[in-house]
Structure formats: C-alpha cells, structure tokens
Amino acid sequence: MTYITKPKLHHPSLACNALGFTRRDYEGKISTLCAGCGHDSISASIIRACWELAIEPHRVAKLSGIGCSSKTPDYFLGQSHGFNTVHGRMPSVLTGAALANRDLIYLGVSGDGDSASIGMGQFVHAIRRGVNMTYIVENNGVYGLTKGQFSATADAGSVSKKGVANSDAPIDLVGLALQLGASYVARGFSGDKQQLVPLIKGAIAHRGAALIDVISPCVAFNNHAGSTKSYEYVREHNDAVNRLDFIAPRTEIVADYAPGETIEIEQHDGSRLRLHKLDAAYDPSDRIAAMNYVHAHQAKGEVVTGLLYVDETAQDLHAHLGTVAAPLNSLDAAALCPGAATLDKINAALR
Amino acid sequence: MKSITATNDFVVKFANVNGSGSASANEMFAKSILRMGVPVSPRNIFPSNIQGLPTWxxxxxxxRGWLGRRGGVDLMVAMNPQTWDADIAEIEPGGYLFYDSTRPLPKSKFRDEVRTLGMxxxxxxxxxYDDPRQRQLFKNIIYVGALSVLLGIEADVIETxxxxxxxxxxxxxxxxxKALHIGRDYAQRNFSAEPIGLAVRRADAVGDRIFVDGNDxxxxxxxxxxxTVCAWYPITPSSSLAEAFQKYCAKYxxxxxxxxxxxxIVQAEDEIASIGMVTGAGWNGARAFTxxxxxxxxxxxxxxxxxxxxEIPVTIIDVQRGGPSTGxxxxxxxxxxxxCAYASHGDTKHVLLFPQDPLECFEFAVQALDLADRLQTPVFVMTDLDIGMNQRLCAPFAWDDARTYDRGKVMTAAELEAGKDFGRYKDVDGDGIPWRTYPGTHADKGAYFTRGTSRDPYARYSERGPDYLYNMERLLKKFETAKTLVPQPLPHKAAQPTKLGVIHFGSTAPAMEEAIDMLECDGVHLxxxxxxxxxxADAVAEFIAAxxxxxxxxxxxxxxxxxxxVNEFGIDPARLVPVLHYDGTPITARFIAGAIARHARGAHATPQPAQAANA
Known part of the structure; x- marks a missing residue:
C-alpha cells in the first residue's frame, strides 16, 4: 500500500517554518500500519520535530532495519533518501553512511525486536562508538509483523494476547545506552507528543549517539490488560522526570524560570535544551545518578520518561577518527591518490 | 652418497619455534640473496599460535625465476627439537642439515645420506651474552651469518x-x-675445509622487480x-591487509x-557489521571495502x-584459507x-577477480573499486594466504597520473534540476545498469527509498510479478555487461599445436608456468x-571448445x-579434468606436472581427478 501517494493539497492556512515549508512537506507516504498504532504517532512527532527545526528534508538520511517500526521511514520525510536494510543491522549501515558523509542528519528507526534481539550487537557497538545519530527505538514489546511473539524488551510477567506469561528478564535499552556511553539518552511515550517532539529535536541537534526509547503500544497484539506496554499501563505508571523545551540557536529567549526548577544545556550547534524539572532530585548531567534513578523507579514498576542524560561536550565517531571536515564521499582522486611519483618511491623501498 | 650440488637453484627450509624472533632474521636471509640478483620465493608455514608451536x-x-613452491628441501636449518624427526625426513637425499649441536644427539637422529653441519x-x-632475551634473539642472526659463509652470501649485503x-x-x-660475524667466523673456521655443494652466485635475474606481500x-x-572507508574484523590471513591500509593511510x-x-577505518564488532558499514558507505557515495x-x-x-x-557498490577482499569452519x-x-560467486539467498551472482601475485592484488583492488561503482554491486578480490601473507617477487606497481576514478552512473543535482528522468532501477542505457543518486543531492528530486524488497523501476514498492521479473532480468543483463568490464583471461600457446589445454587461476600461476616448462621438456604440450x-569471458568457452x-x-x-x-557454460563435464591440490600447502609444479603427465599418458575417456603423489 505504500505506493499510494498522498494528495498534496496544502491548506492555505498551514503554518510555514523558516524555510517556507509546511508540515506537509515533511510527510511521506500513507502509513500501512494498524489504525491507532503508536508508531504512527512517533512518525508524526518526527515530522513535527523536523518541521520545527526547519531542517531541509533532503539533508536527512533515514535508515531502518526490518519490522513494523522499520517500515515507518517511508511514512515521513518523502524527500529524504531512505534505506530499509536487513533485520537488526541498521546500526552498521548507518555507521557506514555517517562515515561517508558527515554533513547529513542520520535518523535510525528501529524496534525492540530489531534492536534488542537480533540487532543487540550492532545497537551496542554503534552507541559505544558515538556515531552521530538519532536512534529511535519504537518499543512495543512484541513482534508485530509476525503476529505477536514476545520481544526481548517485554517485562517479565507481562501477558501476551493469547494469555501466555513472559518469564524472561527484560532488556532495558535506556539502561544499556547509559552504560555504553550514549551522550543523549531519553525515553518517551508515543502517546505524549508534547514530551516527544522536543526530545527528538534535542536528539537531532545533539552531536553524538542519541538514543530515544519510545514506548509505543501495539494496538493489535500488546494493548491489553496484562501488558506493560499498553496505552493504559504507561499512562498510569509514567514518571516523567522533566519536561523539555528545545530552543534553537538565535531564537529569542522569552522567559526565565526560577533557579532550581530549570536547567539549561547548550549543545554544539548552539541550540539549548531547557529542562523543567518535575523531580527536584533528578540531574540529567550525571550518568551514574541517571542509571540509579532509572533502575530504582523501574523496580517500582514505573516507566521513567524525559531526558534522562545528556553530555553536551560529547564527541562523535568522526572526532574520534580525526576525519577531515569535508565529507569523505566528496574527496576526489587529487585528494586521495598519492600519485605515480610516490609509487616509484614505494617501489624503490620494496627492492 | 653424493651430496647435492646446485648454484642458484635450491631450497632452504628453516624450522623454528613461533615467537622466537626468527622471522626477521629469515627474511633478511631471503632478501640478501635477492640483493645479489638471484630470485627467491619464501613462504611462511605457520601455526595458529603466537608462541611455542613450530613454524617454518x-x-x-x-x-630462472620460478616462484612457485618447489617441494623438497636441500638444506634444512633445524632449530626446533619438537619437529626434528619430520624435518630430517624431509631433506632430499644428498641434502644438508644445519643444526644447533650444543646438545649431543644420538646417531639414530641423523640420516646417512644427509650431510650434517653442527654448530x-x-x-x-x-x-x-648475559641477557636471556639476547641469547635467544641473536641465535637467529648468528645462524644467518654461518649460512652466509656456507652459501657464499656477501657479508656487506647483509650488513646493509x-x-x-x-x-x-x-x-x-x-x-x-657483531652477531652476524660471530656466525661467519665460526663457519669460516669450521666448515671452510669442506665446502657444501649449494651456492649463491651473483646474477642479474631480479631486474626492477619488487618484493612485497599481497596483503600489503x-x-x-x-x-x-x-x-575512504574500511570496516573490518580481525581474521587470519586477512588482518594484515587492513593493518597495511591503516599504515599507508597514516602516511599518504x-x-x-x-x-x-x-x-x-573501523574495526567492527564482527563481519556482519563490517559489511554493513561498507554497504552504508557505498550507498552514501564513498568508496568502501572490507x-x-x-x-x-x-x-x-x-x-x-x-x-x-x-545495487550498492561494495568491495570485498577475500584472503582465502583452508575451510570449512575454522578449517x-x-x-x-x-x-x-x-x-562467493553465488553468496546469499535467492538468485544472486557476484563479480570475482583472481589476482595471481601482489602486483595484481594492487591492480585488482583498484579495479574492484571502479567496477563496484560502475556496476553498483559487490565485487570480490579473491586472493589467498599464499600470495597474501608471503613476500613475492613481482613487477613494480605502476600508476598513470592521468587516471581518474570511474564513479559510475551518478545523477547530479544539475541533471535532476534540468528535468532528467530518474528511475533508480530503470535500464535507460541498455546495459542493465541503472542511474543512482547520492543521498542529499537535490531538495525535491532524486530521493528514493532503498529496500531489499521488490520495487518497480522508479523504486516504488511493488510485489507485482512483472516488476520483479524486470528487475531480475535487468540484473542478469548487468552481469553480462560485467563480462566485458572485468580483467580478461590470458591465454598462452604451447610451443606446438596441441589438443590439450589447462585452465588455472590465482596463486597457482607460478607453479603452473613451471609445470608447463617441465611438461614440454617431457614432450607433453598444453x-x-x-x-x-x-x-x-566468452574466450573461456572458446578455449574449452578448441x-x-x-x-x-x-x-x-x-x-x-x-x-x-560447467554451470555457467553448460559444458559437458567430461571435457574438464580436475587437477586438485588442497592439503593446505601451496601447489607445486611437480604436483601439477605429475598429475597431468600421468593423465595425458593414460588418456582417460572420462574425467578422473588427476592424482599425483604429494610432491
């Protein structure tokens, strides 16, 4: 169904961003996911975030693995190149793409099966390398496309639609990302765009490995009583640690909040993240404290959401590798080939 | 028993213990002979081990310049007690044994028809030396010194x-x-009275050739x-290739x-990630290899x-080793x-290049990057441990500064802006190769969604049979186009007309050339x-038909x-006689010539694998 083109009728009252684009310019093809799927809300948040950031859509490369979540890049940013790779291996393809051209924005979209099971190895290593990317896991705790098997993020004791209880311990991607050195770690909920849109904006502006774990209920297989990834469960157990405003560079700062209640973090590109702390004890610049907080609340059955950790001084893989400022894919033979005279010297040394 | 006499035509084998520092001394020995203008071809025979196991x-x-492995040993330098018996047994009758005589050995440990040179x-x-480490390390250079006297290698060449x-x-x-001369002095004092029959004599048979390994x-x-992008995972015998790339990049x-x-350069977490990174980089317009x-x-x-x-350019250099499994x-x-040729699920075929020596490793690596871009497909360079990890004499590398990179069919922003039709998977030129765009090229033209699932010529998702067929047949057409772009086969005519032919590839080449020479002396022409x-190429089918x-x-x-x-040309298998060598040692001219001579004389009607005693 993805070949259906959306009608491009722009309502004249649609707001334009700094580039003169409306939100419709950031849309993709019509979604083929189930009505009410959390993933579609995440796509809408990505569209909203990119529009608000006034990103040129073609400067984004969107990559995914395999699964329901991985289909979604076709449903947003129709003017961006997309790559639906193989199951669990999006992180390596994204890493290679990011090495080839450091000037594009890399958006990796994955699911809990794609990242926490088959792709766990690649997820882990892309994060620890500090690839400059926004990595969104659309986490519903089930394999939707193959009809409802548990995934590795399903909570122990969680019950499937068929009534089977999951006995395996869950993998917590947020906890892992914190431990692996991700420099921007957040958790959102597909049903809370107010929180999710600024989280995505902050991640895109961040230089380094940014992970957003988004709880995204599966309406077909995992949105019933007994599921800890249902709309109802998450709404009841959500412990939001902060609310985020994203302030783009050059945007006028309108108001100040009382100290102690807000923190401002300036990122590499000059953008600022203003955090309204809902929990006074929460400090998003302390990795160890973030890990403790997340674990403590998880133990109580609470889903901690918000910006959990950010290191505004982080460096990315290109910085680690010391690559040139120009994209590697733009270098020509003059820059890359040492030439015949050098080869003669090499030959001479091999005699 | 008469001792072997040979000048500039013999085999010396060093039996050492892995990790004892012998490698650099042995290499110096080989290079000193090269510097005297006499071709050598050394081979490392080493275990999967860092320290302690035998290595040769x-x-x-x-x-004459035969660079294939000959088989047999004329002079054994036996420095490893662990492998003593097998090493002694390998010496040709009339050959020589050089060994460390510090500990006396019973007569039964020697062979009558082998002359022993104990030191x-x-x-x-x-x-x-007082330092235990020096005692070990200088042993190697001391025996090189002694050997240089025995064989007539000039001292100043080694000093240089x-x-x-x-x-x-x-x-x-x-x-x-100093250690070199300790060895030389001992040999002059103790072995000069009765020189051995093997000798190196200055010659002019090396020319401007270089001495390098295929991985380098x-x-x-x-x-x-x-x-610009290399992603790899350590595995013998390919690791030194990635490390050499690092070394050259750091310089140039x-x-x-x-x-x-x-x-x-990224050392990936496994080979799946390395090929994934190369795929991502290739998709995004960088030249990448693993x-x-x-x-x-x-x-x-x-x-x-x-x-x-x-249809993503990918270059894979496979330095082959014995399999299956860790093999x-x-x-x-x-x-x-x-x-490699048929790697993956579904109907797939890939381009493979077969270099014969380090020079072709260099040339085919360059060409593979061009072909991958031109054909938008994976291209394999099929080298192996024999050429990859052994220094081999070969013609010098050459480069034409006028040469440019063939980046293939990449549509530019200007072409898109001018309204050029862009169908990512559309055959517009009749060669099966479509046009592509790099991500980020144009604001509202040329973007497409890359997927492993089926699509129509404009990259729109489609499960329609005709769309799938169009793609699959176009990919076949592209493979036909590849035939004309890859390195063509090289024929060599026998001295006289013959109905016998030989097909070979890769690292077999030097042994093959020598075998042909041996067979011609025997009156067998191929x-x-x-x-x-x-x-x-079609020329291969024509050769078989002829x-x-x-x-x-x-x-x-x-x-x-x-x-x-047989598969690609639909040839009657009876016409193709296999000659197979797979014990892990490099193939020898003796093996090939023996197998072919026996078979040619027997003139089998049906193809029996041509056998030869292990040479």
Whole structure:
C-alpha cells in the first residue's frame, strides 16, 4: 500500500517554518500500519520535530532495519533518501553512511525486536562508538509483523494476547545506552507528543549517539490488560522526570524560570535544551545518578520518561577518527591518490 | 652418497619455534640473496599460535625465476627439537642439515645420506651474552651469518640490510652486525675445509622487480583506488591487509594543512557489521571495502544479497584459507569460489577477480573499486594466504597520473534540476545498469527509498510479478555487461599445436608456468588459459571448445572453478579434468606436472581427478 501517494493539497492556512515549508512537506507516504498504532504517532512527532527545526528534508538520511517500526521511514520525510536494510543491522549501515558523509542528519528507526534481539550487537557497538545519530527505538514489546511473539524488551510477567506469561528478564535499552556511553539518552511515550517532539529535536541537534526509547503500544497484539506496554499501563505508571523545551540557536529567549526548577544545556550547534524539572532530585548531567534513578523507579514498576542524560561536550565517531571536515564521499582522486611519483618511491623501498 | 650440488637453484627450509624472533632474521636471509640478483620465493608455514608451536620458513632460490613452491628441501636449518624427526625426513637425499649441536644427539637422529653441519649456537650465545632475551634473539642472526659463509652470501649485503632494518633504532645495528660475524667466523673456521655443494652466485635475474606481500599490495591498491572507508574484523590471513591500509593511510592520506584524516577505518564488532558499514558507505557515495576470509564471507552473506539486489557498490577482499569452519586458518586454499560467486539467498551472482601475485592484488583492488561503482554491486578480490601473507617477487606497481576514478552512473543535482528522468532501477542505457543518486543531492528530486524488497523501476514498492521479473532480468543483463568490464583471461600457446589445454587461476600461476616448462621438456604440450575473473569471458568457452581435454587446476577439494565453468557454460563435464591440490600447502609444479603427465599418458575417456603423489 505504500505506493499510494498522498494528495498534496496544502491548506492555505498551514503554518510555514523558516524555510517556507509546511508540515506537509515533511510527510511521506500513507502509513500501512494498524489504525491507532503508536508508531504512527512517533512518525508524526518526527515530522513535527523536523518541521520545527526547519531542517531541509533532503539533508536527512533515514535508515531502518526490518519490522513494523522499520517500515515507518517511508511514512515521513518523502524527500529524504531512505534505506530499509536487513533485520537488526541498521546500526552498521548507518555507521557506514555517517562515515561517508558527515554533513547529513542520520535518523535510525528501529524496534525492540530489531534492536534488542537480533540487532543487540550492532545497537551496542554503534552507541559505544558515538556515531552521530538519532536512534529511535519504537518499543512495543512484541513482534508485530509476525503476529505477536514476545520481544526481548517485554517485562517479565507481562501477558501476551493469547494469555501466555513472559518469564524472561527484560532488556532495558535506556539502561544499556547509559552504560555504553550514549551522550543523549531519553525515553518517551508515543502517546505524549508534547514530551516527544522536543526530545527528538534535542536528539537531532545533539552531536553524538542519541538514543530515544519510545514506548509505543501495539494496538493489535500488546494493548491489553496484562501488558506493560499498553496505552493504559504507561499512562498510569509514567514518571516523567522533566519536561523539555528545545530552543534553537538565535531564537529569542522569552522567559526565565526560577533557579532550581530549570536547567539549561547548550549543545554544539548552539541550540539549548531547557529542562523543567518535575523531580527536584533528578540531574540529567550525571550518568551514574541517571542509571540509579532509572533502575530504582523501574523496580517500582514505573516507566521513567524525559531526558534522562545528556553530555553536551560529547564527541562523535568522526572526532574520534580525526576525519577531515569535508565529507569523505566528496574527496576526489587529487585528494586521495598519492600519485605515480610516490609509487616509484614505494617501489624503490620494496627492492 | 653424493651430496647435492646446485648454484642458484635450491631450497632452504628453516624450522623454528613461533615467537622466537626468527622471522626477521629469515627474511633478511631471503632478501640478501635477492640483493645479489638471484630470485627467491619464501613462504611462511605457520601455526595458529603466537608462541611455542613450530613454524617454518621455506626459501626457494631459483635463478630462472620460478616462484612457485618447489617441494623438497636441500638444506634444512633445524632449530626446533619438537619437529626434528619430520624435518630430517624431509631433506632430499644428498641434502644438508644445519643444526644447533650444543646438545649431543644420538646417531639414530641423523640420516646417512644427509650431510650434517653442527654448530654449538646455544653455547656460543651463552658465552657471548648475559641477557636471556639476547641469547635467544641473536641465535637467529648468528645462524644467518654461518649460512652466509656456507652459501657464499656477501657479508656487506647483509650488513646493509641490517642497517636498513634498524634505521630507526641505530643502537641495535652494532650488536646485530657483531652477531652476524660471530656466525661467519665460526663457519669460516669450521666448515671452510669442506665446502657444501649449494651456492649463491651473483646474477642479474631480479631486474626492477619488487618484493612485497599481497596483503600489503592490495591495501596500497585501496589507497590508490580511492577507498575512504574500511570496516573490518580481525581474521587470519586477512588482518594484515587492513593493518597495511591503516599504515599507508597514516602516511599518504593526511590533510597537509590540518593533519586530519582523509579516511575512516573501523574495526567492527564482527563481519556482519563490517559489511554493513561498507554497504552504508557505498550507498552514501564513498568508496568502501572490507577484507576477510571464508568464515567472514559466510557471516556477510545476508548483506551481500541486499547489496546485490539494492545495487550498492561494495568491495570485498577475500584472503582465502583452508575451510570449512575454522578449517586450517593458517594454511592456503582457493576454496571460497562458490561461496562467493553465488553468496546469499535467492538468485544472486557476484563479480570475482583472481589476482595471481601482489602486483595484481594492487591492480585488482583498484579495479574492484571502479567496477563496484560502475556496476553498483559487490565485487570480490579473491586472493589467498599464499600470495597474501608471503613476500613475492613481482613487477613494480605502476600508476598513470592521468587516471581518474570511474564513479559510475551518478545523477547530479544539475541533471535532476534540468528535468532528467530518474528511475533508480530503470535500464535507460541498455546495459542493465541503472542511474543512482547520492543521498542529499537535490531538495525535491532524486530521493528514493532503498529496500531489499521488490520495487518497480522508479523504486516504488511493488510485489507485482512483472516488476520483479524486470528487475531480475535487468540484473542478469548487468552481469553480462560485467563480462566485458572485468580483467580478461590470458591465454598462452604451447610451443606446438596441441589438443590439450589447462585452465588455472590465482596463486597457482607460478607453479603452473613451471609445470608447463617441465611438461614440454617431457614432450607433453598444453595451451594454458589463466582465468582472471567471474563472470567468465566468452574466450573461456572458446578455449574449452578448441581443446579435446582441458585440465582445470585448483587448490580446493571440490573442483569449484570447474563446477562454475560447467554451470555457467553448460559444458559437458567430461571435457574438464580436475587437477586438485588442497592439503593446505601451496601447489607445486611437480604436483601439477605429475598429475597431468600421468593423465595425458593414460588418456582417460572420462574425467578422473588427476592424482599425483604429494610432491
């Protein structure tokens, strides 16, 4: 169904961003996911975030693995190149793409099966390398496309639609990302765009490995009583640690909040993240404290959401590798080939 | 028993213990003969081990320039008690044994028809050095000194080599030269009365050739060919290729103004990630490669299928070793042909290049990067441990500064802006190769969604049969186009007309050339064809058709190239006689000539694998 083109009728009252684009310019093809799927809300948040950031859509490369979540890049940013790779291996393809051209924005979209099971190895290593990317896991705790098997993020004791209880311990991607050195770690909920849109904006502006774990209920297989990834469960157990405003560079700062209640973090590109702390004890610049907080609340059955950790001084893989400022894919033979005279010297040394 | 006499034509084998520092001394020995103008071809025979297990270094000295492994040993330098019995047994009758005589050995440990040259190396070292490490290390250079006297290698040639080796550590020059002369003095005092029959004599048979290993050469090819992204995972025998790429990039790919790197090398978490990164980089317009061996290719196969179907340039250098499984990780084979040619699920076929020596490792690495871009598909360079990890004499590398990179069919922003029709998977030129765009090219034209699933010529998702057929047949057409672009096979005519032919490829070449020479002396004449790539050019089918019987010489058990020839051309298998060598040692001329001679004389009606006693 993805070949259906959306009608491009722009309502004249649609707001334009700094580039003169409306939100419709950031849309993709019509979604083929189930009505009410959390993933579609995440796509809408990505569209909203990119529009608000006034990103040129073609400067984004969107990559995914395999699964329901991985289909979604076709449903947003129709003017961006997309790559639906193989199951669990999006992180390596994204890493290679990011090495080839450091000037594009890399958006990796994955699911809990794609990242926490088959792709766990690649997820882990892309994060620890500090690839400059926004990595969104659309986490519903089930394999939707193959009809409802548990995934590795399903909570122990969680019950499937068929009534089977999951006995395996869950993998917590947020906890892992914190431990692996991700420099921007957040958790959102597909049903809370107010929180999710600024989280995505902050991640895109961040230089380094940014992970957003988004709880995204599966309406077909995992949105019933007994599921800890249902709309109802998450709404009841959500412990939001902060609310985020994203302030783009050059945007006028309108108001100040009382100290102690807000923190401002300036990122590499000059953008600022203003955090309204809902929990006074929460400090998003302390990795160890973030890990403790997340674990403590998880133990109580609470889903901690918000910006959990950010290191505004982080460096990315290109910085680690010391690559040139120009994209590697733009270098020509003059820059890359040492030439015949050098080869003669090499030959001479091999005699 | 008469001792062997031979000048500039013999084999010396060093039996050492891994990790004892013998490698650099042995290499210096080989190079000193080269510097005297006499071709050598050395081979490392080493275990999957860092320290303690046996390792050998076999040097063939041959003024005529035969660089294949000969088989047999004329002079054994036996420095490893663990392998003593087997090493002694390997010496040709009339050959020589040089050994450390510090500990007396019973007569039963020697052979009557082998002349022994004992030197109390351990005693000499213990008397000269206090440091246990020096006692061990200088043993090696001391025996090189003694051998240089026995064989007539000039002392100043070795001194020059020592100087070159320790250019950056001048403190080590003097002690090494001293050790060299300890060895030389002993040999002059004790062996000069009765010289041995083997000798090196100055000649002019090396010319301007260079001495380099194939992994180093392929890495340099990747630098010259413009690869900017390398992702790899350590695996013998390919690791030194990635490390050589790192070494050359650090020298030749640094921005002179900023010191920044015009390359990115990532040691990935496994081969799946390395090929994934190469796929991502290729998709995004950078020249990228990975290097691996058979087990790595197995792990990569899902991605190879994606790259084939999504039409992404990928270069894979497979330094083949003995399989299956971990097989013989430090031994050579040509046994990954089928696994690479048809790698992955569904209907897939890939371009393979078969270099014969380090020079072709360099050239084919460059060409693979061009072909991958031109054809938008995975391209394999099928080298092996024998050429990859052994220094080999070959023609010098050459580069034409007017050469540019063929980046293939890439549509530019200007072309898109001018309204040029862009169908990512559309055959507009009749060669099966579509046009592509790099991500980020144009604001509202040229973007498309890459997927492993089926699509129409405009990259729109489609499960319609006709769309799928269009794609699959276009990919076949592209493979036909590849036939004309890959390195063509090289024929060599026998001295007189013959109905017998031989097909060979890759590292078999030097042994093959020598075997042909031996067979001609025996009155058996064969035309040869060295296949240099898959898909096979039509000339390969024509060669087979022009001969009554064609031997296919390979270093694997299952006659993989022969299967591919039968499969691709629909040839009657009876016409292709397999000659197979796969014990992990490099194939020898003796083996090939023996197998072919026996078969040619027997004139079998049906193809029996041509057998030869292990030479």
């Amino acid at each position: 270094y076999e040097v063939r000295v041959n003024e 109390p190396i351990t005693d000499i070292c213990n008397a000269t 080599l020592i100087g070159e080796q320790y250019r950056s550590k001048p403190k080590l020059y003097e002690p090494n030269v 050469a392929a890495a340099l090819g990747c630098v010259y060919g413009g690869a 790919r640094i921005d002179p103004d900023t010191g920044a790197h015009r390359y990115a 290097t691996t061996s058979g087990p790595g290719v197995s792990l990569m196969t899902e991605f190879i299928g994606l790259a084939y179907f999504a 013989m990780p430090t031994r050579t084979q040509q046994a990954d042909l089928i696994s 035309d040869t064809l060295r296949v240099r790539a898959f898909p096979f 001969h009554e019987r064609v031997f296919v010489v390979e270093q694997n058990r299952d006659a993989q190239l022969r299967s591919m020839l």
